Amino acid sequence: MAKRILISAGGTGGHVYPAQALAKKLKAENPELYIFFAAAGLEGNQFFDRESFPYQEVSAGYFPLKRPLKCMASFGKLIAGLWQSDRLLKKIAPDLIIGFGSYHTLPLLLAARLRKIPYILHEANSIPGKVNKLMSKGALATGILFPDARNYLKGNVVEVDLPLRDTLNNSFMTREKAIEHYSLDPDKTTLLFFGGSQGAASLNHLAIETVSNLKDWKKTIQILHFTGREKETSKIAHLYNDLKLTAYVKDYEENMEFAWMAGDLLISRSGAGTIAEEIAYEKPGLLIPYPMAADNHQERNAFFMSDKVKGALTLIEKNLTGKKLASVIISLLEDNNKALLQLRDHIIQFKMNTVRKDFCEFIKATYNGSKERS
Numbered sequence: 001m002a003k004r005i006l007i008s009a010g011g012t013g014g015h016v017y018p019a020q021a022l023a024k025k026l027k028a029e030n031p032e033l034y035i036f037f038a039a040a041g042l043e044g045n046q047f048f049d050r051e052s053f054p055y056q057e058v059s060a061g062y063f064p065l066k067r068p069l070k071c072m073a074s075f076g077k078l079i080a081g082l083w084q085s086d087r088l089l090k091k092i093a094p095d096l097i098i099g100f101g102s103y104h105t106l107p108l109l110l111a112a113r114l115r116k117i118p119y120i121l122h123e124a125n126s127i128p129g130k131v132n133k134l135m136s137k138g139a140l141a142t143g144i145l146f147p148d149a150r151n152y153l154k155g156n157v158v159e160v161d162l163p164l165r166d167t168l169n170n171s172f173m174t175r176e177k178a179i180e181h182y183s184l185d186p187d188k189t190t191l192l193f194f195g196g197s198q199g200a201a202s203l204n205h206l207a208i209e210t211v212s213n214l215k216d217w218k219k220t221i222q223i224l225h226f227t228g229r230e231k232e233t234s235k236i237a238h239l240y241n242d243l244k245l246t247a248y249v250k251d252y253e254e255n256m257e258f259a260w261m262a263g264d265l266l267i268s269r270s271g272a273g274t275i276a277e278e279i280a281y282e283k284p285g286l287l288i289p290y291p292m293a294a295d296n297h298q299e300r301n302a303f304f305m306s307d308k309v310k311g312a313l314t315l316i317e318k319n320l321t322g323k324k325l326a327s328v329i330i331s332l333l334e335d336n337n338k339a340l341l342q343l344r345d346h347i348i349q350f351k352m353n354t355v356r357k358d359f360c361e362f363i364k365a366t367y368n369g370s371k372e373r374s
């Protein structure tokens, strides 16, 4: 197996969390392994744990084709990033590079290709981003989470899992412990609201409008809400309080294992990480895709969960009001959560019928196979 691995991932939690989870898993299996992180946006990144791994910031820019000035500035950043990456690769001399997509990783992958260093990609979304589309041809392999992504990629494309943070594999966590942690009521159904790793102002607004229409259900439901927005947290907590609803509200949950265990119905964006965790924890969801996501990939992610897994419903934001969302929630909770439990059964069925390669094992097998062939 490779002795020196460089991982490139930057940006939001959806990219950085799985990259770090993979690094920790590889390192736990082989403490001798040298792992280095490099990408744009690592410095100051709230999701990247700068204590755990050596890293270097690399310049990169994105290319919004309708904004030529921005593209020109990005081109300068890309050239600078290529130069930095080339110096870094010379210094670190990795045997293998693993890229988690997005423009943050482009200079490093281009430099790897020029130096003929092998690389493996991970694509978490149903519709891959431009960098993975461009770079998949020269990759040893690309691991995908959603089957549809295959249609956009070249080379060896294999379905794998999304590495989850080790805290999410806590087998000692129970619903009782999690409910107690938030001082919630074990007999109520918990609606879990959050808007991805960065929060979503429109989802926060919708949550308020929705629960205002659920007043008659306050003996049955309670709310767990991570706003992602410091400024909005206390206002939202007060509103739930005024509605006399049992609720726990905070900006951001670092220990999502509590949230996933305490939640009974997820109401969130449809980022890849959210869906992977939703399946892992067998939690039915109401998924409201972020309408501005590149190529509308969140909508395709959500459709996978609602149409293939049948463990969630996809609700399109532009057609959605709090009243409508409340009526969907009620339809799931009627008859002692009958429809909610059906959604959960579908997730369990899906898990039983789906075997996914572990991305960590896949990397080792792919790298070793390539060495034997060369």
Ligand SMILES: CC(=O)N[C@H]1[C@@H](OP(=O)(O)OP(=O)(O)OC[C@H]2O[C@@H](n3ccc(=O)[nH]c3=O)[C@H](O)[C@@H]2O)O[C@H](CO)[C@@H](O)[C@@H]1O
Pocket (backbone or CB within 6 Å): 012, 013, 014, 015, 017, 124, 125, 194, 195, 196, 197, 198, 226, 251, 252, 253, 254, 255, 256, 270, 271, 272, 273, 274, 275, 277, 290, 293, 294, 297, 298, 301
């Ligand atoms: C706006 C946008 O383009 N978002 C993208 C971004 O989403 P985003 O960064 O929101 O990522 P995901 O939905 O993939 O994952 C969210 C992660 O944040 C964690 N979490 C969330 C709230 C909280 O309080 N605490 C916490 O730890 C969740 O447990 C999960 O691990 O990357 C994803 C993976 O490429 C894409 O699918 C999304 O489309």
